[in-house]
Amino acid sequence: MHSSANRLRLAAAVLFTLVAAGTNHAMAADKLPLLIVDGQNNHTWQAMTPVMKAELVKTGRFSVDVATTPPGGAPAEDWAKFRPDFSKYAVVLSNYNGDLWPAEVQAALVKFVGNGGGLVIIHAANNAFPSWGEWNKMIGLGWRDHNFGDRVTVDERGRPLRTPKGEGPGAGHGSQHEFVIDVHEPEHPVMRGMPEHWKHANDELYHGQRGPGADMHILASALAAKETGGTGAREPMIWWIPYGKGRVFTTVMGHVGGNDTRSIRCVGFITVMNRGCEWAATGTVTLPIPENFPKADATSLAPEAPK
Numbered sequence: 346m347h348s349s350a351n352r353l354r355l356a357a358a359v360l361f362t363l364v365a366a367g368t369n370h371a372m373a374a375d376k377l378p379l380l381i382v383d384g385q386n387n388h389t390w391q392a393m394t395p396v397m398k399a400e401l402v403k404t405g406r407f408s409v410d411v412a413t414t415p416p417g418g419a420p421a422e423d424w425a426k427f428r429p430d431f432s433k434y435a436v437v438l439s440n441y442n443g444d445l446w447p448a449e450v451q452a453a454l455v456k457f458v459g460n461g462g463g464l465v466i467i468h469a470a471n472n473a474f475p476s477w478g479e480w481n482k483m484i485g486l487g488w489r490d491h492n493f494g495d496r497v498t499v500d501e502r503g504r505p506l507r508t509p510k511g512e513g514p515g516a517g518h519g520s521q522h523e524f525v526i527d528v529h530e531p532e533h534p535v536m537r538g539m540p541e542h543w544k545h546a547n548d549e550l551y552h553g554q555r556g557p558g559a560d561m562h563i564l565a566s567a568l569a570a571k572e573t574g575g576t577g578a579r580e581p582m583i584w585w586i587p588y589g590k591g592r593v594f595t596t597v598m599g600h601v602g603g604n605d606t607r608s609i610r611c612v613g614f615i616t617v618m619n620r621g622c623e624w625a626a627t628g629t630v631t632l633p634i635p636e637n638f639p640k641a642d643a644t645s646l647a648p649e650a651p652k
């Protein structure tokens with residue numbers, strides 16, 4: 346009697362454990378913990394973070410937290426309270442361009458990415474931290490003076506062309522406009538299934554970005570037309586760089602000034618961000634290309650959230 350009751354209890358316990366483990370596993374696979382860092386930017390980060398967070402959450406693939414730094418020029422005691430625990434996350438998205446982080450936070454991010462964490466850089470986040478060497482390696486190219494490092498552009502087939510430091514233009518952009526994104530690595534998980542050419546909504550087209558530019562995998566570019574104040578060259582728009590066991594994914598799309606959020610409501614931008622975050626975190630992409638993805642001659646905007 347006793348032993349058969351015990352066996353039943355044991356079987357029930359084993360079954361429960363298996364079900365619980367299965368559930369935990371499914372949950373872990375479904376939701377990737379993602380941290381957005383914001384708090385200082387020469388762009389309206391207060392308008393950007395909610396749009397990006399809502400789009401990431403809507404995929405069902407991420408659980409999203411936000412870490413907001415102290416404001417520019419804040420005293421050291423305020424910065425002493427800013428210690429985001431990157432190790433709790435699969436991927437960190439930077440919407441930050443401001444004061445250099447405390448050395449401890451820099452070291453924590455370097456360790457996080459080196460150990461396999463994902464890092465995603467949006468637009469002016471690549472303007473940050475010119476004096477932080479490991480950051481410059483991670484992002485490859487940043488908004489820097491032409492004496493800072495090499496410039497990397499691509500030819501029509503997406504092959505990289507390097508311009509040495511000191512030659513050619515430094516960081517800048519022409520007037521804002523809608524422009525075509527050309528995909529160069531259609532088999533990369535983030536780009537797979539996208540039209541080869543698609544029209545991005547009104548944005549700044551960054552050119553002349555500078556840096557070490559090592560191990561850059563340029564996934565897409567855009568022609569910075571001279572008529573709109575560009576360089577006449579194909580400028581990298583989306584790239585990734587391996588760093589230790591981690592992946593750093595950058596898009597320079599996503600300018601938001603005032604409350605004009607068109608660039609980050611572009612369905613192309615949203616898809617690149619969502620898939621870039623998933624890929625930086627896991628090395629694979631399950632999120633689909635939405636049906637309303639932009640076409641070569643037509644932009645596509647997600648509606649503004651109700652105020």
Ligand code: ZN
Nearest residue numbers: 469549600601
């Ligand atoms: Zn901008």
